[in-house]
Amino acid sequence: MWIDRFQPILKSSLLLFFLGILRLAHAAPTDDALAALHSSTDEVLSVAYGGHGTENLAARVRPLLEKSFAFDIVTRQAMGPGWRQFSAADQKRVTDLFTELVIRTYSSRVVGTQRPKIVYGQPVELAPDRREIPTRVTTSTDSQPISVVYRMVKLPTGWHTYDVLIEGVSFIANYRAQFDGIIQNGGAPAVIRTLEAKLAALGDSHS
Amino acid sequence: MKQSNIELSVGAFVLLGLTAIVWFAVQAGAGAAIGGSSYEVNARFTNIGGLKPGSQVFIAGVPVGRVEKIDLNPQYAAVVRLNVKQEIHLPSDTIASIKTSGLIGDKYIALAPGSDSNNLPPGGTITDTESAVDLESMISRFAFGNVSSSPSPSPSAPK
Numbered sequence: 556m557w558i559d560r561f562q563p564i565l566k567s568s569l570l571l572f573f574l575g576i577l578r579l580a581h582a583a584p585t586d587d588a589l590a591a592l593h594s595s596t597d598e599v600l601s602v603a604y605g606g607h608g609t610e611n612l613a614a615r616v617r618p619l620l621e622k623s624f625a626f627d628i629v630t631r632q633a634m635g636p637g638w639r640q641f642s643a644a645d646q647k648r649v650t651d652l653f654t655e656l657v658i659r660t661y662s663s664r665v666v667g668t669q670r671p672k673i674v675y676g677q678p679v680e681l682a683p684d685r686r687e688i689p690t691r692v693t694t695s696t697d698s699q700p701i702s703v704v705y706r707m708v709k710l711p712t713g714w715h716t717y718d719v720l721i722e723g724v725s726f727i728a729n730y731r732a733q734f735d736g737i738i739q740n741g742g743a744p745a746v747i748r749t750l751e752a753k754l755a756a757l758g759d760s761h762s
Numbered sequence: 763m764k765q766s767n768i769e770l771s772v773g774a775f776v777l778l779g780l781t782a783i784v785w786f787a788v789q790a791g792a793g794a795a796i797g798g799s800s801y802e803v804n805a806r807f808t809n810i811g812g813l814k815p816g817s818q819v820f821i822a823g824v825p826v827g828r829v830e831k832i833d834l835n836p837q838y839a840a841v842v843r844l845n846v847k848q849e850i851h852l853p854s855d856t857i858a859s860i861k862t863s864g865l866i867g868d869k870y871i872a873l874a875p876g877s878d879s880n881n882l883p884p885g886g887t888i889t890d891t892e893s894a895v896d897l898e899s900m901i902s903r904f905a906f907g908n909v910s911s912s913p914s915p916s917p918s919a920p921k
Binding site for chain 1: 806808809837839853855857859874875876877879887889890892893894895896900
């Protein structure tokens with residue numbers, strides 16, 4: 556029978572196939588940063604697309620985002636060189652306001668009821684304590700995948716996200732360019748005023 | 763005697779002209795090698811979109827250095843070596859972005875210094891970088907991106 560002749564080939568290719576799956580399964584959890592990003596993104600998406608709508612979404616995802624993002628580093632980096640001239644009280648106030656702004660902006664991006672599909676790429680080591688994880692996100696409204704790159708830092712509490720690049724545009728670089736002008740013109744008080752005004756405007760549009 | 767004096771001065775004038783041309787060429791190319799001491803920092807990008815050795819490096823629009831060398835690493839990312847003026851101290855969380863002067867102009871690197879109290883050492887690496895934004899793909903996304911999604915009945919509407 557012709558099938559007998561192909562049996563060894565069939566067997567070996569099946570073996571190779573299963574070995575491949577084993578290797579893949581083994582490769583996935585070896586990178587802690589990827590595992591941390593994967594689990595925190597899954598948690599946030601489950602809450603955001605859990606069928607409870609966007610009502611109070613910012614408050615519901617806040618504890619999850621506070622766990623996965625290093626908001627003190629995000630704020631410090633977004634402010635740029637002016638940050639070092641802020642008083643400790645101003646730094647605390649700016650961090651609180653900016654964290655609130657990021658969480659509100661993040662949750663206002665949740666649209667539709669279809670959970671977006673995320674494909675995770677291979678993590679890139681930027682430094683021993685820094686990783687870059689490329690992902691491709693496909694939303695239900697746009698058929699083309701969007702490139703989203705997460706930059707993560709290892710802190711004593713684990714891996715945390717400190718920057719997100721959407722289509723190559725850095726979140727931190729974008730805010731740093733904006734805040735630089737504000738800080739040069741009016742220092743910390745101007746930043747606090749701007750953030751408060753922005754949050755008030757966001758609050759109005761949501762209610 | 764008079765004749766040879768004239769010839770000598772013409773020769774000197776031509777030599778001076780040639781020296782000036784060479785000096786200008788070097789200055790316009792990899793000019794960082796001339797004038798003032800500098801140090802090297804590296805930056806990794808996923809796409810440099812036409813940046814060349816000799817391209818300028820700016821902070822707040824002020825030229826502070828030049829691109830010295832561009833290599834491809836084993837992960838197919840571009841590693842760019844920058845020569846930055848010695849007196850410019852870069853905090854370790856400085857962001858390097860590849861920008862274009864005008865819509866179709868030359869590529870350059872813009873550095874946005876951060877707030878870290880530690881500075882990048884000579885030979886250090888800028889970890890936070892922004893690659894060249896691919897304008898063509900962005901335009902095509904806006905032009906063709908929504909072709910497949912139906913404008914009326916939204917997928918969530920029928921329940």
